[in-house]
Amino acid sequence: MTDAAQSSDVLVAYDGTPLKQQLAKTTRRMKFRALLLTMPLVLFIIVSFVLPIGDMLFRSLHNPTGSNVAPNFAEAIQKWDGEDYPSDDIIKIFVEDLATARKNREVGKTVGNLATRVNYEIPGSRSLFTKTARRAGKITEGPYLDALIKIDKKWENKNVWVTLKRVTRDYTLSFYLAATDRKYDENESIVRADELYRIYLPILWKTIWLSALITFLCFIIAYPVAYLLSTLPLRTSNLLMILVLLPFWTSLLVRTSAWIAMLQKEGILNNVFVYLGFIGDEHRIQMIYNATGTVISMVHILLPFMILPLYSVMKTIPPSYMRAAKSMGASNFLAFRRVYFPQTIPGIAAGVLLVFILAIGYYITPALVGGNDGLLISNLIANHIQRTLNWSLGAALGTILLVVVLVLYWIYNKLVGVDNLKFG
Amino acid sequence: MSTRSAGSDDSYVRFENVQKSYDGEVLVVKDLNLDIRKGEFVTMLGPSGSGKTTCLMMLAGFEPATHGEIFLNNRPINAVPPNKRGIGMVFQNYALFPHMTVAENLAFPLQVRGMSKFEQEDRVKRVLEMVELPQMGGRRPAQLSGGQQQRVAVARALVFEPDLVLMDEPLGALDKQLREQMQYEIKHIHENLGVTVVYVTHDQTEALTMSDRVAVFEDGVIQQLSSPQALYEDPQNSFVAQFIGENNKLNGTVERVTKDICDVKLDNGSMVKAQKVNVSGKGDRTTLSLRPERVELDPPKSHKNVIEGRIEELIYLGDHIRVRMNVAGNDEFIVKVRNRSDRKPLAEGETKTIGWASEDCKALDLVA
Numbered sequence: 001m002t003d004a005a006q007s008s009d010v011l012v013a014y015d016g017t018p019l020k021q022q023l024a025k026t027t028r029r030m031k032f033r034a035l036l037l038t039m040p041l042v043l044f045i046i047v048s049f050v051l052p053i054g055d056m057l058f059r060s061l062h063n064p065t066g067s068n069v070a071p072n073f074a075e076a077i078q079k080w081d082g083e084d085y086p087s088d089d090i091i092k093i094f095v096e097d098l099a100t101a102r103k104n105r106e107v108g109k110t111v112g113n114l115a116t117r118v119n120y121e122i123p124g125s126r127s128l129f130t131k132t133a134r135r136a137g138k139i140t141e142g143p144y145l146d147a148l149i150k151i152d153k154k155w156e157n158k159n160v161w162v163t164l165k166r167v168t169r170d171y172t173l174s175f176y177l178a179a180t181d182r183k184y185d186e187n188e189s190i191v192r193a194d195e196l197y198r199i200y201l202p203i204l205w206k207t208i209w210l211s212a213l214i215t216f217l218c219f220i221i222a223y224p225v226a227y228l229l230s231t232l233p234l235r236t237s238n239l240l241m242i243l244v245l246l247p248f249w250t251s252l253l254v255r256t257s258a259w260i261a262m263l264q265k266e267g268i269l270n271n272v273f274v275y276l277g278f279i280g281d282e283h284r285i286q287m288i289y290n291a292t293g294t295v296i297s298m299v300h301i302l303l304p305f306m307i308l309p310l311y312s313v314m315k316t317i318p319p320s321y322m323r324a325a326k327s328m329g330a331s332n333f334l335a336f337r338r339v340y341f342p343q344t345i346p347g348i349a350a351g352v353l354l355v356f357i358l359a360i361g362y363y364i365t366p367a368l369v370g371g372n373d374g375l376l377i378s379n380l381i382a383n384h385i386q387r388t389l390n391w392s393l394g395a396a397l398g399t400i401l402l403v404v405v406l407v408l409y410w411i412y413n414k415l416v417g418v419d420n421l422k423f424g
Numbered sequence: 425m426s427t428r429s430a431g432s433d434d435s436y437v438r439f440e441n442v443q444k445s446y447d448g449e450v451l452v453v454k455d456l457n458l459d460i461r462k463g464e465f466v467t468m469l470g471p472s473g474s475g476k477t478t479c480l481m482m483l484a485g486f487e488p489a490t491h492g493e494i495f496l497n498n499r500p501i502n503a504v505p506p507n508k509r510g511i512g513m514v515f516q517n518y519a520l521f522p523h524m525t526v527a528e529n530l531a532f533p534l535q536v537r538g539m540s541k542f543e544q545e546d547r548v549k550r551v552l553e554m555v556e557l558p559q560m561g562g563r564r565p566a567q568l569s570g571g572q573q574q575r576v577a578v579a580r581a582l583v584f585e586p587d588l589v590l591m592d593e594p595l596g597a598l599d600k601q602l603r604e605q606m607q608y609e610i611k612h613i614h615e616n617l618g619v620t621v622v623y624v625t626h627d628q629t630e631a632l633t634m635s636d637r638v639a640v641f642e643d644g645v646i647q648q649l650s651s652p653q654a655l656y657e658d659p660q661n662s663f664v665a666q667f668i669g670e671n672n673k674l675n676g677t678v679e680r681v682t683k684d685i686c687d688v689k690l691d692n693g694s695m696v697k698a699q700k701v702n703v704s705g706k707g708d709r710t711t712l713s714l715r716p717e718r719v720e721l722d723p724p725k726s727h728k729n730v731i732e733g734r735i736e737e738l739i740y741l742g743d744h745i746r747v748r749m750n751v752a753g754n755d756e757f758i759v760k761v762r763n764r765s766d767r768k769p770l771a772e773g774e775t776k777t778i779g780w781a782s783e784d785c786k787a788l789d790l791v792a
Contacts, residue, residue: 323486324519326506328533328584335507338532342523 053402060175060395066168069104069114070097074168077161082188086161091144094164098129098136114167120390121163121174121183123197128154159186175396200380200397207377208404210295211359217299218306218355219348226310226347231319244307252301256368259297263288263369289371297365302358306351313347349416357405377401435495436462436620437483437588442492444478444644452478454644456492460622462587465614467623469631470641471667479641480590480624485509496588507536512581512589512619516596518573520565526552526576527561533584551579554613571602578610582617591623595630607633628668632656640664656715661702662788665713672719672757673791674712678703686787688712692752696729698785709790714780716758721747722768723779730779733757735772745770751778 011019067074080086115129148155181198325335363378384394437460444453468476481487485506555575632652659665676688733751751757
């Protein structure tokens with residue numbers, strides 16, 4: 001210890017600068033270079049992951065259709081307090097905006113866009129707008145509300161105006177409500193959707209439940225396989241490993257189609273059952289285009305993701321542990337339960353997490369073999385993104401899925417501890 | 425070579441004509457017969473692949489014997505699974521369960537036996553004190569040093585008070601100094617508890633320091649089973665003579681046998697006398713075995729066996745000087761000269777006479 005070190009608690013280098021500072025200085029260049037090397041990945045992740053997800057989150061809350069189509073009305077209606085009907089001035093602006101919008105051919109600013117948007121909230125109200133817009137140009141003088149009611153009785157319904165006030169606001173929660181089978185009533189309070197329209201929550205629960213089932217089945221099947229792989233002599237285990245990895249090298253579509261050939265009513269499995277006399281020809285089992293088909297093919301596809309982490313953990317457990325347990329008097333079962341199994345938990349945790357998260361967002365397989373019964377939440381999301389083009393609802397569903405996964409991950413972390421995971 | 429006293433009452437562990445093959449083509453253990461008395465410390469010593477570990481695994485029950493029977497306390501145990509044998513075992517890499525604390529590790533065999541919590545704690549405490557780690561119960565094995573892990577492994581094998589403890593190269597992973605210390609500790613534990621210990625090692629020093637008897641394994645056969653002293657001083661064949669301690673070899677032919685002394689003509693023509701151990705009679709080719717510390721440099725003329733050698737190299741080792749000589753065509757002949765103040769100066773290239781007592785030179789089977 002030098003005098004300098006004695007005079008203060010901070011360690012200093014020979015020239016008197018604090019040691020920490022000196023250390024930071026010497027490693028700065030190294031750190032900077034390391035950072036530079038990761039830049040391509042960072043940029044890629046920002047462009048391909050962070051931005052799209054941010055965009056999705058934004059879209060689920062932000063839908064400017066109303067203010068795009070009827071900008072003046074959108075501003076005016078917000079002054080209405082929701083009592084009675086909007087003043088005739090406001091309705092006048094609405095009629096003018098509709099007339100302008102009808103002439104508009106710009107993408108996203110047509111009456112059709114507004115009609116679709118309102119139709120999300122009040123199903124079956126689409127024609128009201130197209131019809132009214134056609135005749136809006138002819139309305140020249142007030143009272144405008146009466147003129148509208150003359151065109152269509154539905155304008156009498158105050159809920160239409162309440163809804164219009166809501167959809168012309170740019171930021172809205174209504175897509176989240178829709179995604180959780182809820183809606184606003186005329187008094188702007190949140191109520192459950194009509195029974196007929198409650199579809200998303202049941203599908204979400206089904207997705208979670210099927211993913212859990214798939215994960216569980218994968219675990220039951222993968223554990224003994226991984227054990228075998230880790231204990232067999234290298235040559236045999238390599239061969240087995242190739243068999244495990246083979247599905248990875250085959251196209252997902254091919255594998256799924258193969259399951260169709262196997263499981264359909266006139267498929268191989270049913271033929272074998274009929275041939276062996278297990279079932280009559282007229283009682284062939286429906287094993288595909290339903291939840292069963294989804295589960296069977298997804299278990300097959302996701303199995304390697306369970307086997308590999310389990311295998312990588314099991315391989316590191318020397319056989320002497322089991323022997324030691326037995327030499328101390330433990331039966332095979334007890335030695336397994338108390339000594340072997342606890343040591344495989346990091347592998348189980350990793351495999352379960354991997355398979356579950358993959359399963360909960362899986363899309364292709366349920367779309368191909370799920371029929372109506374085996375559809376998962378991602379199929380609905382895809383449907384909204386690709387077919388109904390209700391991106392905001394799709395985004396809201398996607399966000400809910402993301403939140404569900406994060407919450408489950410959080411619970412999982414509490415139970416298992418993420419630093420306990422071992423992916424291999 | 426093995427001692428055999430079938431059905432003797434004092435034999436605690438008995439191997440009877442035990443053979444073992446893994447692939448049906450090669451016998452790893454060939455017709456093993458071995459008796460171990462209660463309370464004895466027996467070491468199976470041999471190079472790797474000599475079958476010693478296989479024997480231990482058969483005794484523990486992890487490998488079935490291909491042929492023959494193993495008795496424990498006069499009871500055949502071939503059909504008894506390892507967990508019913510009640511044998512404590514210390515494994516090569518300790519095999520301490522990493523997900524349990526030291527105390528949990530030690531309590532495991534007690535839990536399995538359905539012992540009460542109170543008694544478990546009591547025993548764990550006592551055994552931790554025995555291995556001098558009383559404060560370590562709450563730690564994980566990974567937080568211990570190698571030597572501490574070693575002690576815990578020994579403690580775990582002893583905590584359920586087995587009569588027989590097997591140790592499979594337990595000190596292999598320790599550094600030299602710690603290894604020596606642990607040798608004494610294990611030896612003392614054995615003496616204090618009176619358990620029977622079967623110990624496997626390839627380290628001869630370890631075997632000699634600790635054991636009551638040592639079984640030298642080679643090629644699936646026990647070459648010699650005797651006390652450490654007998655093993656060193658009266659090797660029964662050339663393998664044992666070379667495997668245990670340092671050894672000088674001189675090849676020759678037996679010319680004459682009188683009682684247990686034989687005259688041997690070395691390959692360079694000199695005649696020497698040696699104790700007859702593993703030769704049958706006149707005309708036999710033999711390898712003579714001589715310990716370096718039993719050879720005398722510049723012996724008095726009265727010595728019976730005196731031949732000449734040339735000093736090739738001198739190595740100063742402090743307590744003694746290692747003299748490498750060329751004797752009768754063998755230039756690896758080592759003589760240890762004690763470093764006394766009155767020793768005469770030696771020089772490389774000098775020709776000197778060496779001599780030995782006939783009993784210290786063993787006529788054994790020929791080594792090419």
